[in-house]
Amino acid sequence: MKEMILSPCNGILVAFYIREDLVQKSCSTFLKIKQEDGTIIECRKTYPGKVASVEVREGEEVVKGMVLAYVEEYAIEI
Structure with missing residues (x-):
């Protein structure tokens, strides 16, 4: 599931540490x-x-609620 x-707020994206196909750790x-x-x-x-995809670039203006990226969430088995 994606x-x-x-974006949690309005502003300028000054650093973006993810890219497409990167596996991100929790937290x-x-x-x-x-x-x-x-x-x-x-x-x-x-x-x-x-x-899955990155929708913005560093230096871009963002507004609250704007989609920045899509992530394929991993299911966690207990």
């Missing part, structure tokens, strides 16, 4: 957004998965 990674930082007031928001992914 999950969307959405790893995947992006930083600089808001208008200069505050840097650091976002972490809370589940493991493979990046």
Whole structure:
């Protein structure tokens, strides 16, 4: 199942640490957004998965709720 990674706020994407086909670990930082007031928001992914597609680039302006990437979430067996 694909999950969307959405922008949590408005701002400029200053760092994007994921790329397509990269397998991301749970709780790893995947992006930083600089808001208008200069505050840097650091976002972490809370589940493991493979990046299916990246929809933005560093330096791009983003708005809250904008799709940044799609991730294929891995099922975790207990």
